[in-house]
Amino acid sequence: MAGRMPSVAVLGGGSWGTTVASLAARNTDTVLWARDPATVADINDNHRNSRYLNDLPLTEALRATAELAEAVGKADVIVLGVPSQHSRSVLEQVAEHVRPWVPVVSLVKGLEQGTRKRMTEIVNEILPGHPAGVLAGPNIAREVVQGYAAAATIAMPEQQQASMLQDLFRTTRFRVYTTTDVIGVEYAGSLKNVFAIAVGIGDGLEAGDNTRAMVITRALRELTRLGVALGGQADTFAGLSGMGDLIATCTSPLSRNRTVGVGLAQGKSLDQIAQEMNQVAEGVKTVATVMKLAAERGIDMPIAREMDAVINHGQPVEDTYRGLLRKAPGHEVHGEEW
Template sequence: MTLQRRQPRVAVIGSGSWGTTVASIVARRNPTTIWARSADTAAAIDTDHRNERYVPDTPLTPTLRASADLAEVVEPADIVIMAVPSHGFRGVLSDLAPHLRPWTPIVSLVKGLEQVTERRMTEIVDEVLPGHPAGVLAGPNISGEVAAGYAAAAVIAMPDQHQAAQLRDLFRTSRFRIYSSSDVAGVEIAGALKNVFAIAVGMGDGIGAGENTRAMVITRALREMTRLGVAVGGDRETFSGLAGLGDLTVTCTSVRSRNRHVGEQLGRGVPIADVLAGMTQVAEGVKSASVVMKLAAEHGIDMPIAREVDAVVNAGASVEDAYRGLLAVPPGHEVHGDSW
């Protein structure tokens, strides 16, 4: 007699666009429940198989369940996927901790850094839930395209490469390719930094800086990302991969990119408060800019592009002054130089 292996039960915490999209993918093979803070959102997903606020005009996998009761979602779970914004990550993780089974893996979808502590999301997991394996899924993934079935790819990073390979099958479909990695720090720092740089590119688009300028900023942003990423323990090769160059490219160029949108509106003269007030989802780069500058200072890394974004977003500098400031920095050796 052949015994069939039970499919792991999955809890997805957070019902924004990417959390809902990933939950719908995972639910194709695994029993999956998504936690929504709003009871109305949970009911719409559970009953109508829709999340019109965040994933409009897209039917979700019919077997996907939803609840606004965190304990109900977490208690049966063999795997937990965290899809809440960085500023709420620690609080929600603390709330679910009493309901979590021992050694349950935690996979983060969050591309940001905690403001006060400068922690990556997996570092927060290590603090709040010691002993639970913590990893991250990231890549060039515009949620609307993935939800609609466009071909895409991502990388899952776990400290244990074997576990990363095992979890890879949780997310893959015929059109969503999943690669594995053990470079958790590199994948996470790339995901946080690309949002900051997308604001920089958007600012240039907003003032009409041109396509050559956009290519220059993206290329040199990759250099800044790599230098800081390696300094915090990442693998240099990670930054030329899906979580680095791939995600940086799509976030800096897509009209669907929230962070690029923020930069573009700033370039058009819209105050940051008004830009954020008009958005329904979080642009992580706004919150990450100041954290990135603190990390850069701690590691002695010069990051002119990130510095100018931080000046515009958090110190009231103008976009025009930011770009003038960048052009005033003398260029050095392209590969071995210390500046942008």
């Protein structure tokens, strides 16, 4: 790859996969794989992804294909942007076409159901020898496509790998920082979705700004404690992929997981909300996995527990904040109480 920028194949034609592909296409040869032929045609003919990004223009150099082998066969870098529940099957199809040692960068902010594995763990399992990392941060896709200033962190097992890959996605308005804490960045991106649903419920119930700030702050404490227990570095959770992503996901009207919470507070069912959004909110599937991970490590997560009760056990949303406020607070930093 010396002497030229590595070529990129982005797998997934959703809002964020398309956005990252559009960013990369500014810097290097980039192809996006999407299942939907209509999405492929829209990107190639109109330089739009109307299904997910309305009429926002994409980088004209971006190409799209519905053929997976065509997308990955000559790629120097693979970017995984499909929902977590489909990632394993897509990677299994990629395995027979991708060249050896090609890095894989995940955009997926979720954990695999059943195995509870992070996406990079699945990459290592299916594509051994391929360096696996993650790109994450406070990134609302539509705002990035529109050119608003934003930033993300790319985490790879080796710093040299992260430094090489950051230039693929960096633009004058999209800053990309580096780290080697793959575990921390990946868990931060997955865990924050659960708490965005909690904030959405509060907003839907008109609980107020003070309550929102309280829940976000204590949510950061919860996800940091679990993330560190799972092998992440504490500083990571105070950075872009932790606090930054948590704030954006909990407060933006464009956040899918916050939208789920607002919808639940309005009396809508999860199926109805999913149909209206036409996109996947990873936090809905992640919450049960989070509770299992927390139980195994003896981590008390009251906010996540309330979300599990609402989503998986039929608890009325009106009882969510009552349950939280019944707990007596302890020391803000050192106490285990909420």
